[in-house]
Amino acid sequence: LQVIPGRVAMAPRTTRRSKKAAGLLDGEEQPVCIICMNAPSAGEGEHHCTTCAPRAWLICAQCEEAIKGKRCPVCRADYMREPSSAWESLPSCTTTLTLDAQPTQDELKRLAVRFARLEVLEIDLEYEDGREELDFASGVRFPALTTLTLSCVGLRSVTFTEANTPVLEHLSLSNIIGQVCPFQLALPRLSSFSAEHTMLGERYVDAGQFGLSLSRCPSLESVHTYKFRCLGDTNYAVLPSLRSLMLHRSECTTHLDILYAPELREVSLQAAYELRGFKLRNIPSATLATVEALLSAKAEAEEGAREEARVEDARWRVQSRRKALTKEAVKRGWIDEGERWSVRPAPPGEDLEGEGSFLRGRGDEEYEEMLEEILAEHIDSIFEERVGAAVKAAEARILSASVEDDSRPRCTIDVTNMDGFRLSSLEPQLRGRCKVHESSGGDMPMFCSGGSDDDDDDDD
Numbered sequence: 001l002q003v004i005p006g007r008v009a010m011a012p013r014t015t016r017r018s019k020k021a022a023g024l025l026d027g028e029e030q031p032v033c034i035i036c037m038n039a040p041s042a043g044e045g046e047h048h049c050t051t052c053a054p055r056a057w058l059i060c061a062q063c064e065e066a067i068k069g070k071r072c073p074v075c076r077a078d079y080m081r082e083p084s085s086a087w088e089s090l091p092s093c094t095t096t097l098t099l100d101a102q103p104t105q106d107e108l109k110r111l112a113v114r115f116a117r118l119e120v121l122e123i124d125l126e127y128e129d130g131r132e133e134l135d136f137a138s139g140v141r142f143p144a145l146t147t148l149t150l151s152c153v154g155l156r157s158v159t160f161t162e163a164n165t166p167v168l169e170h171l172s173l174s175n176i177i178g179q180v181c182p183f184q185l186a187l188p189r190l191s192s193f194s195a196e197h198t199m200l201g202e203r204y205v206d207a208g209q210f211g212l213s214l215s216r217c218p219s220l221e222s223v224h225t226y227k228f229r230c231l232g233d234t235n236y237a238v239l240p241s242l243r244s245l246m247l248h249r250s251e252c253t254t255h256l257d258i259l260y261a262p263e264l265r266e267v268s269l270q271a272a273y274e275l276r277g278f279k280l281r282n283i284p285s286a287t288l289a290t291v292e293a294l295l296s297a298k299a300e301a302e303e304g305a306r307e308e309a310r311v312e313d314a315r316w317r318v319q320s321r322r323k324a325l326t327k328e329a330v331k332r333g334w335i336d337e338g339e340r341w342s343v344r345p346a347p348p349g350e351d352l353e354g355e356g357s358f359l360r361g362r363g364d365e366e367y368e369e370m371l372e373e374i375l376a377e378h379i380d381s382i383f384e385e386r387v388g389a390a391v392k393a394a395e396a397r398i399l400s401a402s403v404e405d406d407s408r409p410r411c412t413i414d415v416t417n418m419d420g421f422r423l424s425s426l427e428p429q430l431r432g433r434c435k436v437h438e439s440s441g442g443d444m445p446m447f448c449s450g451g452s453d454d455d456d457d458d459d460d
Contacts, residue, residue, distance in 0.1 A: 035066075134153065149170075180198060211257070257278075272418065297398070403429060
């Protein structure tokens with residue numbers, strides 16, 4: 001028997017054929033196999049799809065043997081697939097599970113359905129590029145999971161909320177493969193988060209995702225990371241339960257403004273070279289809504305600045321105004337006397353078909369690229385200037401002043417390899433509570449289990 005997938009896929013429609021297979025037509029005395037349309041022999045007919053409703057359709061033994069291990073002809077789920085992993089033979093009451101092979105997305109869904117009582121899940125793999133990216137936010141729900149550890153797993157995003165892991169308390173990520181974007185946490189019971197050797201995807205629509213995610217986990221007590229990179233340039237956070245924060249070697253992270261963390265006792269910014277925008281405030285009135293309002297204000301400012309930047313960029317590309325633009329470019333010091341302003345009529349990658357290059361002056365591609373870079377820097381400076389001013393105005397409007405509170409615990413801030421960061425960098429209301437120090441060595445934190453080979457020769 002040859003099963004043709006394209007034809008079998010039509011079976012779910014309520015046609016005369018499917019009705020006949022289910023024995024639904026008037027006058028039918030005996031239902032038939034959904035594939036060959038013959039009546040099953042005695043003792044045959046019951047399907048074994050774990051997704052379809054019992055007795056929703058029939059299949060004879062011969063046809064069932066032909067589709068075993070393939071797709072169900074009705075719902076297209078795996079049909080009678082032989083267990084490929086040891087976990088598929090475990091009892092459904094299993095509460096702790098460790099996997100040494102990455103499941104497929106379909107297997108992850110089946111795993112979540114089979115082990116509804118699962119409390120601890122660890123997927124611990126050897127590092128390997130090109131893994132399938134799993135999506136815990138797509139058709140997956142672990143209602144009892146409290147601890148999740150993922151090492152060298154491919155992930156499409158880090159999305160863990162009440163929708164898929166409602167009682168998660170501990171989340172640990174190591175050497176995650178893939179774009180890892182977006183980063184979305186919203187877990188009322190999460191108390192600890194750790195990550196190492198992982199880079200978040202960067203999209204402007206996800207601005208502030210790190211600080212916002214932490215703020216959506218009000219029970220969070222510890223955040224320990226090593227080489228958890230690209231956390232963004234706009235992170236506001238309200239962390240009512242946080243005691244310990246470590247962002248060791250968090251490259252490409254430039255901003256973290258903690259608005260309120262009354263229980264904070266230790267902060268490590270060791271070798272987070274670009275994190276110049278670290279701020280620690282004490283604003284008891286700050287809430288999650290405050291964080292959302294600040295991010296919304298910045299997003300609005302960016303949209304306006306982006307449009308202004310587009311207009312300015314277009315002004316410098318009007319070919320009919322090259323003479324006037326040349327004078328202005330000379331005045332700005334972008335080019336020398338005798339040279340001519342000449343850039344493409346559209347930004348790089350958007351050149352109009354057939355327009356070609358409008359080079360003047362030196363008349364070579366190197367000159368044109370130099371002017372494109374100068375223009376790009378000018379546009380970027382306009383954008384950053386407008387957004388920066390708008391963000392400062394939003395902070396002044398939304399945030400109240402920090403409150404000095406000597407009853408709060410002392411907080412030690414490790415700024416090893418953070419040149420220029422001093423106690424005076426903090427608000428005056430916080431200086432009496434905080435102690436800034438530098439450790440003598442740059443060793444890897446104890447919570448880290450090591451990284452991939454290309455990190456071994458990095459200077460900590």
